[in-house]
Amino acid sequence: MSAAEQLAPASRELLLNIENVSLSFGGVKAIRDVSFDVRKGEIRAIIGPNGAGKTSMLNVINGFYHPQEGTITYRGESRRDMRPHIAATQGIARTFQNVALFRGMTTLDNIMTGRTLKMKTGLFWHLFRWGPAETEELEHREQVERIIDFLEIQAIRKTPVGRLPYGLQKRVELGRALAMEPELLLLDEPMAGMNLEEKEDMSRFILDVSSQFGTTIALIEHDMGVVMDLSDRVVVLDYGQKIADGTPDEVKSNQDVIDAYLGVAH
Amino acid sequence: MGGLLYNVFIDPFMQMGSAPDLLLQVLWEGFVSGTLYALIALGFVLIFKASGVFNFAQGIMVVFGALSLVGLIALGVPAILAIVMCIGIMAALAYSVEKLVLRPLVNQEPIILFMATIGLNFFLIGLGELVFGGEPKVMPTEQLGLPTGSWDFDVLGGLVIIQQLDVAAAAVACTLVAGLAIFFNKTRIGRALRAVADDHQAALSVGISLNQIWRIVWFSAGIVALATGIMWGARSDVSFALSIVALKALPVLILGGFTSIPGAIVGGLIIGFGEKIAEFYWGPLVGGSIESWFPYFLALIFLLFRPQGLFGEKIIDRV
Numbered sequence: 001m002s003a004a005e006q007l008a009p010a011s012r013e014l015l016l017n018i019e020n021v022s023l024s025f026g027g028v029k030a031i032r033d034v035s036f037d038v039r040k041g042e043i044r045a046i047i048g049p050n051g052a053g054k055t056s057m058l059n060v061i062n063g064f065y066h067p068q069e070g071t072i073t074y075r076g077e078s079r080r081d082m083r084p085h086i087a088a089t090q091g092i093a094r095t096f097q098n099v100a101l102f103r104g105m106t107t108l109d110n111i112m113t114g115r116t117l118k119m120k121t122g123l124f125w126h127l128f129r130w131g132p133a134e135t136e137e138l139e140h141r142e143q144v145e146r147i148i149d150f151l152e153i154q155a156i157r158k159t160p161v162g163r164l165p166y167g168l169q170k171r172v173e174l175g176r177a178l179a180m181e182p183e184l185l186l187l188d189e190p191m192a193g194m195n196l197e198e199k200e201d202m203s204r205f206i207l208d209v210s211s212q213f214g215t216t217i218a219l220i221e222h223d224m225g226v227v228m229d230l231s232d233r234v235v236v237l238d239y240g241q242k243i244a245d246g247t248p249d250e251v252k253s254n255q256d257v258i259d260a261y262l263g264v265a266h
Numbered sequence: 267m268g269g270l271l272y273n274v275f276i277d278p279f280m281q282m283g284s285a286p287d288l289l290l291q292v293l294w295e296g297f298v299s300g301t302l303y304a305l306i307a308l309g310f311v312l313i314f315k316a317s318g319v320f321n322f323a324q325g326i327m328v329v330f331g332a333l334s335l336v337g338l339i340a341l342g343v344p345a346i347l348a349i350v351m352c353i354g355i356m357a358a359l360a361y362s363v364e365k366l367v368l369r370p371l372v373n374q375e376p377i378i379l380f381m382a383t384i385g386l387n388f389f390l391i392g393l394g395e396l397v398f399g400g401e402p403k404v405m406p407t408e409q410l411g412l413p414t415g416s417w418d419f420d421v422l423g424g425l426v427i428i429q430q431l432d433v434a435a436a437a438v439a440c441t442l443v444a445g446l447a448i449f450f451n452k453t454r455i456g457r458a459l460r461a462v463a464d465d466h467q468a469a470l471s472v473g474i475s476l477n478q479i480w481r482i483v484w485f486s487a488g489i490v491a492l493a494t495g496i497m498w499g500a501r502s503d504v505s506f507a508l509s510i511v512a513l514k515a516l517p518v519l520i521l522g523g524f525t526s527i528p529g530a531i532v533g534g535l536i537i538g539f540g541e542k543i544a545e546f547y548w549g550p551l552v553g554g555s556i557e558s559w560f561p562y563f564l565a566l567i568f569l570l571f572r573p574q575g576l577f578g579e580k581i582i583d584r585v
Binding site: 062084085088089093094100101104105109112114116117119176177 | 454458461465468475
C-alpha cells in the first residue's frame with residue numbers, strides 16, 4: 001500500500017473538482033448541476049443506469065463537450081471549457097466505451113501514439129528520421145516496451161489491432177493511455193463486454209496502475225461487483241443528476257441508489 | 267477479322283521483340299511520366315489520409331507553385347532564394363487553408379469539404395491570373411541549374427535517347443516520394459497522421475493536435491505540388507493547362523487506393539508505363555493519341571474488379 005492509500009480517500013489532496021456542472025444538447029439535459037471531486041491517488045467510480053450522463057461527464061472532463069454552466073478545477077486551475085489537446089498536455093488520459101484504437105496500426109504503434117506529447121524533437125529532424133529524432137524514438141520505444149510487459153501483451157506487439165479480440169483491444173487502449181504517463185486516467189467502461197477471466201485481468205491491471213504508478217483513476221462501470229471491489233469512492237448519477245456520493249458501502253445502502261437501479265417510478 | 271485480331275494481339279508484341287531499343291525508349295518515357303504521376307498522386311493521398319478530403323485544388327497548387335517560381339525569377343530574384351520563397355508561399359498557403367477553410371468546416375461531411383476545395387481551386391486560378399497573368403510561361407531551366415542536353419546510348423542494336431532533364435525529374439520525384447514515404451511511416455508525426463486518419467476523437471485524446479497535422483499535411487502537399495510544377499513545367503511550359511495533367515492523378519489513385527503511399531507509387535508507374543506503351547504500340551490502330559484517355563480506361567477496369575485499389579483499405583461496413 002502506498003502512503004496515499006493509507007489516508008482516508010476523502011481527506012487526500014484535491015486533483016479535480018467538478019462544481020455545479022450542467023450540460024445540455026438542445027432541449028436534452030444530459031447533466032444537471034452535478035458536483036463532485038476526485039482526490040489524488042484514489043480510484044473514483046462513476047456509476048448509474050443507462051443514459052444517466054456518465055460518459056457525458058467524462059467528455060466534459062477531457063474537453064470533448066463544453067458544459068453550459070459550472071466550473072472544472074484541475075490541479076488548482078479553474079475553467080469551464082477544457083480542450084482535448086490541452087487536457088492531454090496536462091496529464092489527462094482516457095479510454096473509450098467503444099474501443100477507439102487506430103485500427104490500421106499495430107499494437108506497438110498504437111501505444112507509441114500515446115508518447116506523442118512526450119516527444120520533443122522538431123519537424124526538421126523528423127524529415128530525415130535522423131540525429132535526435134532517432135535517439136528519441138528509441139528511448140520512447142523502451143518506455144512502450146515496459147508498458148507492453150506490464151499489460152502482458154508481448155505476443156501481439158506487431159499485430160494490427162483491428163484483428164485482435166475485443167478484450168485485448170481494450171487492453172491495448174489502456175496501454176495507449178498509460179503511455180501518456182497520465183496523472184488522471186479516465187476509463188469509460190473498461191470491462192464492458194468481457195468475460196469473467198478478462199474482467200479479473202483488467203481489475204488487476206487497474207489496481208496495479210493505481211498502486212505502482214500512483215495514477216488517479218476515474219472509471220465508469222456497470223458491473224456492480226467490480227465497482228464495489230475496485231473503487232475507493234463512488235458517485236452515482238441518474239437522469240443527469242447526482243443522487244449519491246460516498247464509499248462503496250455507503251452507496252450500496254443508499255435508498256435512492258437502490259430505487260434508481262430497481263426502477264421505481266419517478 | 268483475323269487481321270484485326272492479329273493487329274491487336276500479335277503484332278504489337280512482334281514489334282516489341284523485333285526492336286528492343288524502341289521498347290526500352292518507350293519504357294523509359296513511361297518511367298519518367300510514372301514517377302511524376304506518383305508525385306502528384308502523393309499530394310492527393312497525403313491530404314486524403316489525414317482529412318478524408320479529395321483535394322480538387324491539388325492541380326492548381328502545382329500551377330501556382332510553378333508560376334510563383336517563374337514570376338520571382340523573372341523579377342530578378344536568384345534561383346535558390348526564389349525556391350526558398352516559393353516554399354514559404356506554400357507554407358503560407360497551407361496555413362491559410364487550415365485557418366480559413368478547414369477549421370470553420372470541422373466536423374462537416376466530406377462532400378462539403380470537397381466543395382470547399384473546388385472553391386479553393388477557383389480562388390487560386392483567379393489569384394494566379396491576377397498576379398502572374400494568364401499566358402503560358404517558360405520555366406527558366408538554366409537559372410535553376412536543370413540540365414537540358416541528352417545522352418545517346420547504343421544498346422540492343424539501336425539508339426536510346428535519354429533527356430537529362432527527364433533523369434533529373436525522375437531523380438527529384440524518386441527522392442521526394444521515398445523521403446515522404448519514410449517520413450509518414452517511421453516518425454512520430456507520421457504516426458500522428460495515421461492516427462488522425464483512423465480516429466479523430468482518439469487522436470485528440472492522446473494529445474495530437476488536428477490543426478497542426480492538417481497544416482503539416484497541406485504544407486507537404488504544397489511542397490510536392492511545387493516540385494511537380496517545376497519538373498513538369500520544365501518539360502513543357504508553365505500554364506494553367508498543367509492542372510489538367512494533375513488530374514491524371516485520379517486514375518493513379520483509383521489504381522493504387524486513395525489512402526496508400528505505396529499505392530500512389532505503384533499506381534503512378536503502372537499508369538506511366540501503361541499509357542506510353544499503349545500509345546506507341548496500340549495507338550496507331552485507332553489513329554493515335556490514346557495516351558490522354560487510356561489511364562481512365564484502365565481505372566474503369568480496376569473499379570470493376572477492385573474498387574478499393576491495389577493497396578487501399580478494404581471498405582467493410584458492419585451493419
